[in-house]
Amino acid sequence: MVRSAVRLIKIWLMVSSRAAQSQLLSRWAGVLFLVGKIVRFLLFFVFLFMILSSTQNLAGYNREQVIFFYLVFNLIDIMVQFLFRGVYQFRFSVVAGNYDIDLLKPLPSFFRPVFGWTDILDFITLIPLWIYFLLFIFSHHLFTSSTSLVLFLLLFINSLVLGFAFHLFVCAVCVLTTEIDHLVWVYRDLTNMARFPTDIYQKGIQYILTFTIPVVILITVPAKALLGLLSWQWIAFSFLITGLFLWGSLKFWKYALKQYSSASS
């Protein structure tokens, strides 16, 4: 088990290195993408400040806490994009018939579709973001105890697993229909709602964001864990929902693979 995990990590590092080399070939494109990511981050940041200067607080959260939620959103969102960027290229692979070759390799069938491409630009963005995040939480004394920190890290990993489950589900839809371009963007649009604490939304919306595409568990729960605002029921519930989503996605993926007819090749 451990040996096969190490082997997969080694392969992932190799695939990521190739993806990075390919991306760095066109430096100008890299610069443009980086500028875009930074501009988007800063503009939302300024917008957040403008709202907070008018409202003073959001759903009972003060300025520092709202900024903290925004930073956690960015960390998880970028991390998920960084790791599972392969999904955005999977359609082409299925339509062109290249996925047949991937299926012949001694790798889990979902490895290429989900982990087949790693975005180095997201990684470059993540480094300063993590540094700023750590400086921010320490300078504003936002985490209450070391237990909160451990819990945050566990729930952060839980979010990545949940992100993986959703991306795998999208890949399964792609195998069945070859049409996923917009499905993954629906996920992105919904997760964008968690830029701000999801408590600001009405109860009905919060239920949707917990049970459909569980944005609350993906982003709000880890943030609340670090702030020490999470009950043990919510912690258990978060792991349970992720487990269910992962189980459902793996089942659906297996079903989709059985339907794969390799028509394109």
Add this chain to the structure above:
Amino acid sequence: MNLWVFASMKKYFQLSKLTLQEYFVYRLNFVLWRFRSFVFFLTLLFFWLAIYGDRTALLGYERAKMLAYVVGVAFLRSFVLGSRSADLAGQIRSGELTKILLCPIGMFSFWLTRDVVDKLLNLFFTFLEIGIAVYFLRIPFYFPQRTETYLFFALLLVLALFLYFFVSFFLSAFAFWTEEIWATRWLFGIIFLEFFAGAYFPIDVLPGWLQGMINLTPFPYLVFFPLKIWLEQLSAATAIKGILICGLWLIIFYRLANLLWQKGAKNYGAFGG
């Protein structure tokens, strides 16, 4: 003469029909695209409803006017920012452009026809979706009180439609020289465009210095200015000034798109075509 006009119109009808049929080849993708647009609208709506809470006014906007802004954004995204001319870049790189070059149709007319079909189709569904949402969620919507507002709005809307078409065409035409067209389009045609056009939030909620910078670009005239006119938050003089500036940007981008197209067509190698 009449026969010539009829023959000329016929090819545009045929092109419109083909464009429409393309959407229904990948039906699930189209449904998901509409669903995505609807989700985008709802997320923006619920966000502002949450921010307002019990407040009647915030950031210089009354609640009803901000909700009207959000509804307006949904319509203008379909009508102004809906476009197919982005596909031009891919066709240049793949060599598929050759097929169009051999057809008896002008390049601008070809893409404009496809754009119009795209806009009308999306507008139809937007009316349906947003209409249902507005009805069931009982969203208060602001209608202008003055007649001239409708005139200014319609005029700026037409200018904005053409301005976006030429901006989009201009960005796509870079594909004649570079393979990195997606990065250019993503930065200028998505990030800058959506933020600076006011498609996420009204630009005037931002600090003055940033507004000043954004107003130097053509983007605010695509969404923000038309909606400010609709909400009657601009004087007649400012509205006319906005329309004139938009017209000026339109001329600039028409010339730039034309120039890039002329030069690019000479440079076109039809690789893979």
